[in-house]
Amino acid sequence: MNRIDQLFLNKPQEILNIYCTAGFPALNDTLTIMETLQQSGADMVELGMPFSDPLADGPVIQESSTRAIANGMRISVLFEQLKGFRDRISLPVILMGYMNPVLQFGVENFCKQCAETGVDGIILPDLPMDEFETEYRPVFEKYGLHLIFLVTPETSEARIRKIDSLSKGFVYAVSSSSTTGKDKDMGDQQAYFARLKNMKLKNPVLIGFGIKDKQTFQAACANSNGAIIGSAFVKAIENSTNLQSSIQSFVQGIKG
């Protein structure tokens, strides 16, 4: 069974998914970060494959991507680093990135490497759903990879249904129409969260964008199966002198 499905089966609530950019703050920090996240009590890891022009991301994640690229991170390097990581890490791992680098790497080759290293799911915000359905779905399925799509407050009910039918693992509910790392009030989003909840989707729902502390995490969890934290975590480690303790205290601050 895919580790994402296994996770939601074992623990349907209060899932904490942490995003970090691969190769950031330093090129070889990625595995240390994942391991520390696991020890600290995170439930899932989303690894960003850095891209020079990350449209859906705000300045914090863009800056981390720029640094990671300068550090030498690239998809082929990431797969090198991930070789054998399953000996140490059991958390479900998702790779997040933009279509262009994946296209240049080759979609089939990319999926194959994901499967071989032990990656469970993929998020590609700029991959059109129709193109996934007609061109790439069989490739992702062949390698047992879950593709996770986003929904927003502006997504129509019919489209949410369609997204739910094509997504596997979970549906990523963007908390408000925004790029990552925007400070927006979760309170405004109650109607949207309730609407999603009442739709009784086949997939679990994780809420992301704007989750930054215990309060926003709990607000998200009250309406879904959990939440994804990105920019706040990247900020917490960007200038850290002791990665492990920074990560531990960050996760404790959210869950403790």
Place this chain on the structure above:
Amino acid sequence: MDIAVNTSHSKYHVNDKGYYGRFGGAYIPEMLYPNVEELKEQYLQIIGEPAFQAEFEQLLKDYVGRPSPLFFAKRLSEKYKANIYLKREDLNHTGAHKVNNTIGQILLAQRLGKKKIIAETGAGQHGVATATVCALMGLECVVYMGSIDIERQAPNVARMKMLGATVVAATSGSKTLKDATNEAIRHWINHPVDTHYIIGSVVGPHPYPDMVARFQSVVSEEMRKQLEEKTGNTNPDYVIACVGGGSNAAGAFFHYLDEEKVKLVAVEAAGKGVNSGFSAATSQLGKMGIIHASKTLLMQTEDGQIVEPHSISAGLDYPGVGPLHAHLYETGRAQFLNATDDEALAAAYELSLLEGIIPALESAHALAKLKDLPLKPEDVVVVCLSGRGDKDLETYIKHLK
């Protein structure tokens, strides 16, 4: 006005899925889906409405000053031994072809009920044209511009501000047009409901490349009529236009795309030389990739990171081309040449001295290739003079020897 011309059977126009051959599409994050879908569903119908066309035509005539003249450049013709005409887009209100598109899009935005406008700009021509139509229609306007371009195009920044627009500096990446576009798209993601994004070139997700090309097609539509009056034939032998994203070229080529006898020449910015590492000649240096939500030719590293382009002209300083142009390149329908910074400067001085017209640096790239074409004395050549050079004076002065 012929902007809703039936193009569905042409192999050079967009298909119903938003592609030109292998290029095009809409690679957008879900946050933009409703906006782009709304546009896609409505743009053809809206711009096909007689009331829309009448208003568009009226504004082009009385506000922009169209039709722009087709000028027979006698001394230039003598020099290059052919019949060279200049399509004078530099005489449009705001000084470039960009306003044709912003007039169209502002009318569209009104009909979609949008209250705020965002735009990106490189040379500032599109930003000025957008700020202008926003002032005309009383809409709020935010223009993103790379911080490097803000420096090198100061007069246009001042114009935008005087027209009431807020100019926001894009400070990421190369701090030029590509990054201004990223920032504008991000702004749109953060303000999706009441905001329309007026893209200035034939780039971006479908339907933008097709929509912008249709608004700019007024250029080739006029060229046909004017050529017939002047030469007795609607078709020239050559149409030459510069290409950054490619909107003026799309407009100049539009009605000739299926007239295979008309040679279409697209001139890209070679910067300091195609292989110098400081170039924006996408067709030579790029390969298939995705930039600003469409699949097209793109300058990129082996890993798919977008490469920083270089051109002396801010308007051509872009690492991609529109998907239509990628298709024209791949099918060989258009010939793609490139001009260096120095060639463009020389062509600008030459036109100034021979015809009393100071062209925009962008347009000077197109003029620079007259010397490289196998022109015959009977050939009729139209160069799209996409904009005027006032905004580039500082660069011209700096390089004047």
